Amino acid sequence: xxxxxxxxxxxxxxxxxxxxxxxxxxxxxxxxxxxxxxxxxxxxxxxxxxxxxxxxxxxxxxxxxxxxxxxxxxxxxxxxxxxxxxxxxxxxxxxxxxxxxxxxxxxxxxxxxxxxxxxxxxxxxxxxxxxxxxxxxxxxxxxxxxxxxxxxxxxxxxxxxxxxxxxxxxxxxxxxxxxxxxxxxxxxx
Ligand SMILES: [Fe+2]
Ligand SMILES: [Fe+2]
Numbered sequence: 001x002x003x004x005x006x007x008x009x010x011x012x013x014x015x016x017x018x019x020x021x022x023x024x025x026x027x028x029x030x031x032x033x034x035x036x037x038x039x040x041x042x043x044x045x046x047x048x049x050x051x052x053x054x055x056x057x058x059x060x061x062x063x064x065x066x067x068x069x070x071x072x073x074x075x076x077x078x079x080x081x082x083x084x085x086x087x088x089x090x091x092x093x094x095x096x097x098x099x100x101x102x103x104x105x106x107x108x109x110x111x112x113x114x115x116x117x118x119x120x121x122x123x124x125x126x127x128x129x130x131x132x133x134x135x136x137x138x139x140x141x142x143x144x145x146x147x148x149x150x151x152x153x154x155x156x157x158x159x160x161x162x163x164x165x166x167x168x169x170x171x172x173x174x175x176x177x178x179x180x181x182x183x184x185x186x187x188x189x
Contacts, residue, residue, distance in 0.1 A: 049145050066126055078152055
């Protein structure tokens with residue numbers, strides 16, 4: 001699949017989760033927890049494949065204007081991951097929970113809009129359809145081994161994000177599988 005199509009699909013899936021969250025009532029703590037855990041997982045994987053493959057490919061292409069946008073993208077990812085890491089540990093009934101999710105949604109929507117409106121057209125000019133297809137296939141495969149939890153303090157550029165990303169992703173999967181137990185340990189419910 002074309003890399004841009006794949007990323008747009010991810011953006012659409014996350015937007016659907018945002019809408020689901022916005023439709024919850026004030027007392028739907030369980031549903032909020034479920035949705036936010038899915039947002040954490042999907043955004044962590046999405047940010048990882050952009051940072052491991054998409055942004056580096058753009059820098060390789062030599063388009064300076066596009067490369068500059070990826071630097072802003074990395075900073076926006078960093079801020080989003082910090083919020084996701086807090087939400088992972090916070091109980092939905094906490095007075096800060098809704099506010100954190102609302103601000104996260106606003107900033108991710110802004111980031112997605114900038115990627116699709118400003119960055120993607122430059123990428124279409126800089127890379128061939130064949131290159132974008134190959135990149136999309138590689139990103140699709142990378143999803144299977146990408147971190148599923150946010151790591152705001154981990155490196156976000158190659159080679160270190162690739163080196164530390166693999167073992168982190170394995171640990172993430174164990175934690176995600178044991179989420180109920182971890183949730184109790186974190187006292188977040
Ligand atoms: Fe992004
Ligand atoms: Fe994105």
